[in-house]
Amino acid sequence: MLRPCSFPIALLCCTTVLAGCATGSGAKAAKVIPQPPTAVLPPAPAAPALPDPAVALMAESDQHFTTGQQELTLGHLERARSEFNRSLDLLLESPDGARADARRREHFDRLVDRISVLEQGALAKGDGFTETRTEPASIDALLAIETFDTAKPALATAERVEADLETTTHDIPIPTNDRVLRYVELFQGRLREFLTDGLSRGTQYLPMIQETFRAEGLPLDLAYIPLIESAFKPSALSRAQARGVWQFMRGTALENGLKADWYLDERADVEKATQAAAKYLKTLHRMFEDWHLAMASYNGGPGRVKRALTRSQKNDFWQLSATTRYLPRETRDYVPMILAAVIIAKNPAQYGFDIAPMVLPVTESVTAPPALDLRRVAEWAGVPVDEIQKLNPEFRRWTTPVKTGAYSIRVPQGTADRVREGLASAAPGQLNAMQWHTVKQGETIAAIAKKLRVNRTDLAEANYLKVNSRIKVGTRLIIPRMPSSALLARASSADLENAAAATVAEILAETTALPEPAPARIYRVRAGDTLSAISRKTGASVAQLKSWNKMRGTRLNVGDRLIVQPPTAKNANQ
Structure with a gap:
């Protein structure tokens, strides 16, 4: 008998109940197939926003500006100007212009301001006529050090040096007195870093210096004089204006065949200065016939050493310098300092020095x-x-000299052909940009300098003249200042190129008006000479003789060398 099914549970269970009823009634059970869950699709991505043309334009403009900054840091002015110009041109040449909206207008104005600031900075750093950087010469600091003469060197120092001298060859006499030994100890102590750096730097130049001295028949130990004079720094400049590794004063440099003017100073050319040093040292040795006295005169001047020998009636440096009466402390200390440096330099490991050689860059000319x-x-x-x-x-300036001539420039190996190609393809206006002034009636060097706001000494020397030189009406003078528009300004670049091309073409065509300076005339004092007598012989006034030779009094010594006409342009109007 069939029983009716009841529904005692909620509707949620009716499927199960019905299945039970069917079973109870004898009907075949229905198969339930599970259904996979319906996939939930993510929302469709929004259509990409179109790039803002103004933002993209400003970003590209900024990229050119950044590249220009990098080129300017490297000193590449033409490339910097090109990049800066491009950064502005992108905005100026856009369909809506550089001031289409507030954003673009603000970006353009800020860009112009930043370029202007960089231009002024470039001019302040070097306009082509600004003098290149120098370094303090080591000789000033070294000779200012007190060695306390009462301090006795350690016995171990003396024994080490004496043992070293027995096995190491030297070609100038090196005594082992207390004054030399004190400097050996000083170099091993607080001056260790100085000597280490100088010896490392010197490894670049010593082979050339020794080869030059060997050819001239000079003692090779003298090759270490620059270690004390300059620490082998070509750009070293002393308080007395001595320059280069050999620390030549300008007058001595000119006497020994070096050129030294406003544009070019061969005292900083290591090879040429070494040749001049060899010549000068041979002259000093012929004069004194003693290397210690020759070295003292290299520092203090031959006139001073001669006067000291005359007053003291001595002919030995160590006797002469044993008292403070005859030579200044700097000259008395100079010779033992050089000898101590030679001792260590010839055998640095013996004294605890580890020298890392520096390699001279390989160059082409x-x-x-x-x-x-x-x-x-x-x-x-x-x-x-x-x-x-x-x-x-x-080269003292960022330009080769303007007078007629050919100048050799060293460039890194592998770059000479590119430089030659650049020279061959460059228009005259791309070599440099200079300004000229044509002298008018009544104008003087001082008046022109004041009018153009340049230093009158620079104005005179840039034109191979003196400050008090008379200048003829119509003379064209180089103004030692590069026009600011020639560097980075965009506004009149086309006009600038035309003007610069004409200007520099004139430079190259007319620099014959700036001849090779005549060398200084030197007069050697003879017995009975006075400044008045020399003035009558040479035509120079007594005041000029005292000024050119930095004399305070009128006393002369036989053998002194006096400048009676300083170097000057042969055709300069005095």
């Missing part, structure tokens, strides 16, 4: 014309301008 901006050379070579300056420390 390029012949350059007058008035060539060294920053263009750096740009063509693809190196920072600082590297070109380090390779050519004899």
Whole structure:
């Protein structure tokens, strides 16, 4: 008998109940197939927003500006100007212009301001006529050190030095007195770092110096004089204005065949200065016939040493310098300091020094014309301008001299062909940009300098003149200042190129008006000479003789060398 099904549970269970009823009734059970869950699709992505053309334009403009900054840091002025111009041109040449909306207008104005600031900074750093950087000469600091003569060197120092001298060959006499030994100890102590750095730097130049001295028949120990004079720094400049590794005063440099003017100073050319040093040292040795006295005169001057010998009636440096009466302390200390440096330099390991050699950069030479901006050379070579300056420390300015001639420039190996190609393809206006002034009636060097706001000494020397030189009406003078528009300003670049091309073409065509300076005339004092007598013989006034020779009084000594006509342009109007 069939029983009706009941529904004692909620509707949620009716499927189960019905299945039970069916079973109870004998009907076949239905198969339940589970259904997979319905997939939930993510929302469709929004259509990509179209890029803002103004933002993209400003970003591209900024990229050119950043590249220009990097080129300017390397001293590549033409490339910097090109990038800065491009950063502005992108905005100016856009369909809506540089001031289409507030954002673009603000970006453009800020960009112009930033470029202007960089331009002024570039001019302040170096306008082509600014003098290149120098370093303090070590000799000033070393000779200022007191060695306390009462301090007795350690016995161990004396024994070590004496043992070293027995096995190490020297070609100048080296005594082991207390004054030399004190400096050996000083170099091993608080001056250790100085000597280590100097010896490391000297490894670049010592082979060349020793080869030059060997050829001239000079003692090779003298090759270490620059260790004390300059720590082998070509750009070293002393408080007395001595320059280069050999620390030549300008007058002595000119006497020994070096050029030294407003543009070029061969005292900083290590090879040429070494040749001049060999010549000068041979002269001093012929004069004194003693290397210690020759070294003392290298520092204090031959006139001073001669006077000291005359007053003291002595002919030995150590006797002469044993008292404070005859020589200044700097000269008395100079010779033992050099000898102590030679002792250590010949055998540094013996004294606890570990010298890491420096390698001289391998270079090539390029012949350059007058008035060539060294920053263009750096740009063509693809190196920072600082590297070109380090390779050519004899150039005092960022330009080769403007007078007629060919100038050799050292560039890194592998770059000479690129520089030559740059020179060959560059228009005259791309070599440099200079300003000229044509002298008018009544104008003087001082008046022109004041009018143009430049230093009158620079104005005179840039034109191979003196400050008090008379200048003829119509004379064209180089103004030692580069026009600011020639560097980075965009506004009149086309006009600028035309003007610069004409200007520099005139430089190259007319620099024959700036002849080679005549060398200084030197007069050697004879018995019975007075300043008045020398003035009558040479035509120079007594005041000029005292000024040119930095004399306070009128006393002369036989054998003194006096400048009776300083170097000057042969055709300069005095």
